[in-house]
Amino acid sequence: MPDNTLEIDRISKRYGDIVALDSVSFDVRPGELFGFVGSNGAGKTTTMRIALGVLAADSGEVRYNGHPINHETRTRIGYMPEERGLYPKMKVLDQLVYLAQLHGLSTNEAHKSAEEWILRLGLRERRGDEVQKLSLGNQQRVQLAAALVHHPTVLVLDEPFSGLDPLAVDVMSQVLREKAAEGVPVVFSSHQLDLVERLCDRVGIIRAGRMVATGTVDELTTSAATQLRVGAPHAPEGWAAQLPGVRVLSQNGSGTLLELTPEADDQAVLNAALATGPVTEFSRRRPSLTELFRSAVSDDTASPEGEARA
Numbered sequence: 001m002p003d004n005t006l007e008i009d010r011i012s013k014r015y016g017d018i019v020a021l022d023s024v025s026f027d028v029r030p031g032e033l034f035g036f037v038g039s040n041g042a043g044k045t046t047t048m049r050i051a052l053g054v055l056a057a058d059s060g061e062v063r064y065n066g067h068p069i070n071h072e073t074r075t076r077i078g079y080m081p082e083e084r085g086l087y088p089k090m091k092v093l094d095q096l097v098y099l100a101q102l103h104g105l106s107t108n109e110a111h112k113s114a115e116e117w118i119l120r121l122g123l124r125e126r127r128g129d130e131v132q133k134l135s136l137g138n139q140q141r142v143q144l145a146a147a148l149v150h151h152p153t154v155l156v157l158d159e160p161f162s163g164l165d166p167l168a169v170d171v172m173s174q175v176l177r178e179k180a181a182e183g184v185p186v187v188f189s190s191h192q193l194d195l196v197e198r199l200c201d202r203v204g205i206i207r208a209g210r211m212v213a214t215g216t217v218d219e220l221t222t223s224a225a226t227q228l229r230v231g232a233p234h235a236p237e238g239w240a241a242q243l244p245g246v247r248v249l250s251q252n253g254s255g256t257l258l259e260l261t262p263e264a265d266d267q268a269v270l271n272a273a274l275a276t277g278p279v280t281e282f283s284r285r286r287p288s289l290t291e292l293f294r295s296a297v298s299d300d301t302a303s304p305e306g307e308a309r310a
């Protein structure tokens with residue numbers, strides 16, 4: 001798959017007895033924002049470090065533009081490591097210029113790009129400060145600038161939003177959208193699922209080292225079990241419990257929230273509700289990414305590498 005796609009192809013990694021990754025595969029296409037989500041310890045950082053080439057996989061391959069990642073392609077990746085990787089005693093501008101030059105930019109280009117990102121990320125007042133004297137949020141802005149300063153053609157960002165204030169979240173979101181619009185494949189991990197849902201074109205959910213779902217948020221929520229809210233004020237408790245393919249999620253006051261498998265008959269549910277008296281509400285509701293995530297990471301039957309399922 002050429003055309004600047006980043007391909008993670010069946011990568012596996014063990015740390016001693018711990019299986020950190022078990023045949024993880026997904027693609028990040030040019031111009032796409034891909035959200036990589038999973039619980040603590042699920043394998044996100046390990047995957048991203050392997051994608052960048054700072055950690056070797058036991059098996060599998062990472063390709064960019066159809067070729068295995070090598071030294072040359074590595075310099076074209078903008079990477080934001082989870083553990084952050086700035087020199088604490090170096091000044092912001094000096095640091096960015098140094099990193100840009102390290103990735104092959106000339107002194108002039110490096111200065112120009114560093115100044116541009118300093119302005120863009122609201123760091124003008126801080127450009128002469130040592131990184132260690134900045135607040136954590138500002139250090140993170142510098143870290144983003146460091147990932148972008150050499151004009152990367154791929155972006156791999158490990159939890160770029162953690163610890164940012166709402167304004168910085170907006171700036172970061174805007175920058176990532178712009179990079180994607182320029183045709184850069186962008187993958188980032190995050191625990192902020194509302195943000196991922198809002199921002200990402202596609203999402204991958206990893207659970208205990210295995211991909212359990214990949215797809216657009218729409219695809220994932222459409223293929224998930226449907227939720228149905230039924231307003232039946234006179235319905236006795238447990239009125240829907242025996243209906244085939246139906247699970248009662250909650251019942252209180254006048255409302256019952258049901259989860260329906262694809263085989264369940266919603267008209268049978270409606271008839272059962274009408275048999276109890278008037279029905280004041282009967283509405284389908286798609287689960288949010290957060291709900292989908294909870295069910296994907298807690299569902300023991302989740303099949304690995306399912307496309308558009310959770």
Ligand SMILES: Nc1ncnc2c1ncn2[C@@H]1O[C@H](COP(=O)(O)OP(=O)(O)OP(=O)(O)O)[C@@H](O)[C@H]1O
Binds near residue numbers: 043044045046
């Ligand atoms: N250097 C290491 N040595 C041993 N085990 C490791 C090492 N690095 C990671 N692991 C283990 O590999 C698994 C995957 O860890 P990883 O850091 O990739 O998860 P993660 O999804 O990024 O988690 P988090 O959301 O907490 O950052 C975990 O069980 C972790 O304990």
